[in-house]
Amino acid sequence: MTVEELNLWYGDGTHALRDVTFDLYPREILAFIGPSGCGKSTALKVLNRMHDNDHGVRIEGRVLMHGEDVYARHVDPPMHRRQFGWVAQKPNPFPLSIWENVAYGPRIHGLKRTREELADHVEDCLRRAHLWDEVKDHLHDLEGTDLSGGQQQRLCIARALSTEPDVLLMDEPTGSIDPIATAAVEELAMELKHRLSIVLVTHSMMQARRVADRVAYFHLGELREVGPTELIFNAARDPEARAFIRGKFG
Numbered sequence: 539m540t541v542e543e544l545n546l547w548y549g550d551g552t553h554a555l556r557d558v559t560f561d562l563y564p565r566e567i568l569a570f571i572g573p574s575g576c577g578k579s580t581a582l583k584v585l586n587r588m589h590d591n592d593h594g595v596r597i598e599g600r601v602l603m604h605g606e607d608v609y610a611r612h613v614d615p616p617m618h619r620r621q622f623g624w625v626a627q628k629p630n631p632f633p634l635s636i637w638e639n640v641a642y643g644p645r646i647h648g649l650k651r652t653r654e655e656l657a658d659h660v661e662d663c664l665r666r667a668h669l670w671d672e673v674k675d676h677l678h679d680l681e682g683t684d685l686s687g688g689q690q691q692r693l694c695i696a697r698a699l700s701t702e703p704d705v706l707l708m709d710e711p712t713g714s715i716d717p718i719a720t721a722a723v724e725e726l727a728m729e730l731k732h733r734l735s736i737v738l739v740t741h742s743m744m745q746a747r748r749v750a751d752r753v754a755y756f757h758l759g760e761l762r763e764v765g766p767t768e769l770i771f772n773a774a775r776d777p778e779a780r781a782f783i784r785g786k787f788g
């Protein structure tokens with residue numbers, strides 16, 4: 539994907555993104571970092587057109603996916619959104635069985651033709667999310683909400699994978715789970731990137747450094763610097779990025 543000269547205003551006039559330009563490459567983890575309110579989540583939602591239903595949001599600039607303008611008039615937003623998986627900060631499984639949490643998306647989109655294909659796909663998504671062994675005997679008798687927080691988040695990742703997205707958008711996916719569950723999600727993200735691209739919003743510098751291939755530093759709505767993780771952590775050119783990384787503010 540390519541984001542070019544993107545500006546976004548919320549309905550109340552807040553100018554949340556200012557001339558933001560960056561690329562998202564295939565099979566990478568790109569982390570968005572920066573102080574609270576700098577525009578990380580706003581920039582994430584631009585990619586899958588999640589602002590479409592926010593009243594009064596105005597967007598200028600271009601967002602390209604495989605060279606096509608994703609905000610072009612002929613693009614159908616739900617079809618566009620299908621190319622993305624979304625993982626929120628707080629695990630939000632459906633109040634349905636574990637099976638239904640993963641089978642629901644592929645079923646409504648008609649991705650699998652037979653019950654057997656769907657069953658194989660559900661298993662594959664749960665395996666990819668490192669959850670299969672823990673839930674395989676309770677697919678139908680436990681609900682997603684019966685699982686622990688870390689398991690719920692891995693279920694949400696399995697659900698995000700179930701519609702076969704090209705891009706996984708993760709908005710502070712470990713913000714509300716414990717350190718062991720966090721390590722599992724980080725390990726998972728590093729495996730998943732072999733088949734798709736991941737954009738990760740994180741407040742944790744350590745996490746960005748552990749998992750990201752590249753880091754984008756946002757400040758007051760501007761994308762000040764983007765580059766390979768070690769380069770940004772060791773030799774960011776932007777003074778505020780350097781100060782933020784050293785923990786001087788934020």
Ligand SMILES: Nc1ncnc2c1ncn2[C@@H]1O[C@H](COP(=O)(O)OP(=O)(O)OP(=O)(O)O)[C@@H](O)[C@H]1O
Binds near residue numbers: 552554576577578
């Ligand atoms: N729906 C909205 N309406 C008006 N302003 C908003 C809305 N959502 C976010 N903002 C403002 O846009 C700016 C960017 O917010 P955003 O949530 O993208 O920042 P962030 O970097 O993700 O913050 P955090 O790290 O605290 O989650 C902030 O000034 C915020 O107050």
